[in-house]
Amino acid sequence: MIMKKIKEIPWIHEEECAGCSVCVENCPMDCIAIEEPKFHGDIRTVARADTSKCIGCGICAKVCPIRAIEMRREGSMGGGSMEKERCESGVSRNGLKTRWTGKKVLCRIFQYGMKYAMYVLPWRVPKVLRGPGCVKKLPEAVKRRKFKKVLIVTDGTLMELGLLQGMLDAMETADLPYVIYDGVAPNPTDENVEEGVRLFRENHCDSMIAFGGGSPMDCAKGIGARIARPRKPVRKLQGLFRILRPVPMIFAVPTTAGTGSETTIAAVITEAATHHKASMNDLCLMPKYAVLDPELTKGLPPRVTSTTGMDALCHAVEAYTNNTYNSRLEKEMCRRAVRLIYDNLYRAYTDGSDMEARQNMQEAAFLAGRAFTRGSVGYVHAIGHTLGGLYGTPHGLAMAVLLPHVMRAFGKAAHKKLAELSDVCGLTGADESIPEKAEAFIRWIEDLKIKMEIPDRLDMIREEDLDQIVEWAEKEGNPLYPVPVIWTRAEFKEFLKTCMETGDSDR
Incomplete structure (x- = not known):
């Protein structure tokens, strides 16, 4: 034979x-x-x-x-x-010097259990209103659902800019009573949530409109969780599926194109006393309606456009490279989101009045939000959430700075997926190797950051805070996030130290 x-x-x-x-x-x-x-x-x-x-x-x-x-x-x-080969290099294929431990094995076992649980969860998608001026149609949609009084959750800056006025006028026309809570902080706290809960109850509201970026939306979700679970403080609701009760209906109106909170089951809240930032995740937190009105993003400063857009890119890239939880649908949404961002983010950054680019960026953020709702995020978010809670670092800025460094630190384990995204964007040709394509994609992210004047490092990290940052980041990331390479606390610390010392994590 x-x-x-x-x-x-x-x-x-x-x-x-x-x-x-x-x-x-x-x-x-x-x-x-x-x-x-x-x-x-x-x-x-x-x-x-x-x-x-x-x-x-x-x-x-x-x-x-x-x-x-x-x-x-x-x-x-x-x-x-x-x-x-390994002894001579002293470095694993993943960029960091990693070793498998019993804890890492348990993380993977947990993740594979979650993968199969995903198939039986009752996933749904918010109903969407799209197009310039569509926010004015929202009050009628609220009234059709027989709601009597709405709590509008937003922040003071949006109120000062008058961005809500068109919607408020439409609510007056529709004879829909409302109360406004505009005290949401850039990184919403449990104190913000409690203030919103008090207003909701005192004014006998029965639904909410979350108007703004990710912060008002997360705050509204936190308010809903506390209304559903009145005996539990926010910290007891953070984690997976700890609410499990219906929350007041949330109508989400994003004014940035980045967080995707209008379609996610997560709400990230900071504990004011400790500055610990963590997320609550439950299917009941997903808004029932999402309003994608590009006119609301037209006046965004270029700085906000760039960092929120990079947040959307981070969602898509992390969800795609995670792979474990995703179905084919989420993978396709990641690819579509990355391509939309590749084509439109810099356009929206340079010309804020480009309505096509603004609309496409909203679609990209929505798709990326849907993708990571099932596919999950990764260590970029685990570290970024910690920096936001500890130092007040804007979420989008942290994502933009950390994304290329974390992807490069994952090394070969992330190459195949990053190479596929490079092909989606047309950055490389068929004759180039997978590592070359992966590096080209990371370089594109870095070049885009330079063009949009986003820094390459986060200078606020203090040496004395490293242990706390590592503890919180590792606790958030493991075992939930199905990242290409699982890091221990020592490996988190090695990564952060290298970033602090050199400004990048290129090993």
Whole structure:
């Protein structure tokens, strides 16, 4: 019998292998075994492949629960052993010096459990009003739902700018009573939430309009959660599915194109006493209506346009590179969002009156919001939320600065997905390798930041705060976020120190 030539053989990344033996149990040729590692003095058991027996079926790579195995063309190993390559470099394929621990394995087990739970959750999408001036149609939509009095949640700046006036006039015409709470902080706090709850109850409101960027929307969701769970403070509602009761109906009117809060199940609230910023996540928090009116974003300063747009990009990129929770639908929404941002963000930044670019950016933010609602975000958000709570750093700015550094730190584990996004944007050609395409996409993000005058580093981080930042970021990120590479607290700290010292995380 003539044997078919082997084209690919397994490459096992031993610094990531958990020694779980799933690959051994599923290999049809018994060409993989669990042995002691031979590098870095590690004492963990890991998988090793006997390539002389391998038929290149790729089953081991498909069943590996932590993606520590990939198939490579025979002869592409550089003429040396895997151990030699790693020992000489001293760095894993993921950019950071990472090792698998029991905690990391438990994180992946949790994430795969979440993946299958996603299929049975009752996902829905808000009803959408689109187009210039459509916000004036909202009061009639509210009245059709038989609501009697509305709490409008917004911030003082939007009130001063008169951005609500068109909607308020329409509410007067529709004879729809309302009360305004305009005390929302840039990073909404539990105190803001309690003030809103008091107004809601005192004025016998039965629904809410969240008008503004992500802060008023998160605050409105927090108010709704507290109305539904009156005996629990905000900190007891943060986490996964801790509300589980209907909240007052929320109508979301975004005035920025970035957060996607009009279509998400998350609300990020800061505890005023400790400055700890964390999110509550529950399906009941998703707004029932989203109003995408580009005229509301026309007057945004270029600085706000740029950082909120980068927030939308971060949602799409993190959700896409996470991969684990996504269905095909979320992946497609990520790709569409990235392309819309590629084509329209700089246009909206340079010409705020470009209604087509403004509308497209709202669509991009909406799509990215839908995508990360299921696909989740990652360590960019875990670190960024902490900086927002501790220093008051604007969320979009933190996302813009951290995104390319975190993606580069993930290294090879994120290359394939980033390369696909590079192709979506037309940044690279078919003759370029996957690492080259991934780097081109990261470079595009960095170049866009330069053009929009976004800094490359966050100078507010203090050495004495590192342990607190790392603790909160790791607590938020693990085990929930299905990132390409799981970091321990030591690895979070290494990343942050490198950013502080050099201004980038290029290793």
